[in-house]
Amino acid sequence: MIIGMGGLLLAAAPVFSAEPVLPDPVAFTNSMELGDVRQAEKWLDAGMPPDFLGSRIGSGLMIGAWEGKLDLMRLFISRGADIDLLNANGESALALAAWRGQLAAVKWLLERGARINAPARRWSALHYAVFSGHAEVADYLIEQGADINAQSTNGSSVLMMAVYEGHQELARKLIEKGADRSPKNDWGDGALEWAMRQNRLEIARMVSNPEEFNIAVAKPKESWGAPVRSLRSSKELENLLNIRETLVKRGYSTDTVDKRIAVERMRIVRADVDRAAPARAATLEITARRGKPQEQSAKMIQDEPAKAGYAAPPATYFGKPKMPPKAPVRNY
Known part of the structure; x- marks a missing residue:
C-alpha cells in the first residue's frame, strides 16, 4: 500500500x-x-x-x-x-x-x-575600418588577405568609403596598395563623383587621371549634386546627443552613450550609402509654340542617376528595377 x-x-x-x-x-x-x-x-x-x-x-x-x-x-x-x-x-x-x-x-x-572577407556585395570588415579611419586596423586586414576592392550592398568600394569620410591618407594608401579607382555603385557614382560632390579636390585628383580631373573641375558644382552629410540625424541620435550633453554638464562619464551614438551613426550612414540616391541637378525645361503663347509650359527635370539601382526608394523610383549584374562567385 x-x-x-x-x-x-x-x-x-x-x-x-x-x-x-x-x-x-x-x-x-x-x-x-x-x-x-x-x-x-x-x-x-x-x-x-x-x-x-x-x-x-x-x-x-x-x-x-x-x-x-x-x-x-x-x-x-x-x-x-x-x-x-x-x-x-x-x-x-x-x-x-x-x-x-x-x-x-x-x-x-x-x-x-x-572569415576576413564578406560574401560578394556585402559590407566587409575592411569597409568598416576604412570608413571609421582606423588605418592600423585597415593595414592589418589587408596584410591578412582582406579584399581591397570589396563592394558593399550597393556596389560602393572600400576606396569610396575613404572618400566619403574624407580620409585622404587612407585613400592614398589604398591606391598605393593597388585599389581599383574605377568601380561605380548602382547609382553610377564612383570615388571621383563622391570626391567632387564633397568638394575634396585633392582626393579627386588622387582617384582620377589628369584628363578626368580637368574635365571634372571644369563642370559646375551644381552638376555633382548636393554634398552628402556624413552625419544625418535621426530621432534616436538626437536623443542620444541630448543625453550626452546632460552627462557632460553634470560631470558624468559619456563612454556608454558614446558607444550607442556610434552604433546609431553607423546605422544612418549605411542606410544613406545603401539606399539613398544622391541629389541631382535640376533643369528648367520650357516649351512653347510660335504664335500660341497660351500653350507655353514649363517643368523641372531632375537629372537621373546613371543607373537605376535595385535598392531605389519606392517613393522616388517607379517601374521595374534594373538589377545589377551577378557578382562572380568567390572562394574564401
Whole structure:
C-alpha cells in the first residue's frame, strides 16, 4: 500500500521544462558591455544559447569584439559561439571590432579562423575600418588577405568609403596598395563623383587621371549634386546627443552613450550609402509654340542617376528595377 501510494505520488509529481532561462535582451547587452564575465557564465550555465542576441550590437561575442573585451570573447567561443555569426545589420564580430578600431580583438578573431572577407556585395570588415579611419586596423586586414576592392550592398568600394569620410591618407594608401579607382555603385557614382560632390579636390585628383580631373573641375558644382552629410540625424541620435550633453554638464562619464551614438551613426550612414540616391541637378525645361503663347509650359527635370539601382526608394523610383549584374562567385 505504501508502495502504491508512493507510485501515485511519483506519478503526480510535476514535470519541469528543460527550456533555458533567457535573460532580458536589454539587461544582457548592458551586462556584456560592462564585461561581466561571471554573469555571462551564469546565464550560459542556465541554458542560454551562446549566440543569444541582445537588444543592440548583437551576441555576447559581438559585444566583446565591439568593446575589445577578450575575456568575454574567449568565454563565448569556448561555449560554442559562431565566430562568423551576423547580427540584424549583417555585421560580424570581426566587422564590429574593425569599426571600433579594436586591433587586439581583430587579431584574436582572425587567429581563430574568423572569415576576413564578406560574401560578394556585402559590407566587409575592411569597409568598416576604412570608413571609421582606423588605418592600423585597415593595414592589418589587408596584410591578412582582406579584399581591397570589396563592394558593399550597393556596389560602393572600400576606396569610396575613404572618400566619403574624407580620409585622404587612407585613400592614398589604398591606391598605393593597388585599389581599383574605377568601380561605380548602382547609382553610377564612383570615388571621383563622391570626391567632387564633397568638394575634396585633392582626393579627386588622387582617384582620377589628369584628363578626368580637368574635365571634372571644369563642370559646375551644381552638376555633382548636393554634398552628402556624413552625419544625418535621426530621432534616436538626437536623443542620444541630448543625453550626452546632460552627462557632460553634470560631470558624468559619456563612454556608454558614446558607444550607442556610434552604433546609431553607423546605422544612418549605411542606410544613406545603401539606399539613398544622391541629389541631382535640376533643369528648367520650357516649351512653347510660335504664335500660341497660351500653350507655353514649363517643368523641372531632375537629372537621373546613371543607373537605376535595385535598392531605389519606392517613393522616388517607379517601374521595374534594373538589377545589377551577378557578382562572380568567390572562394574564401
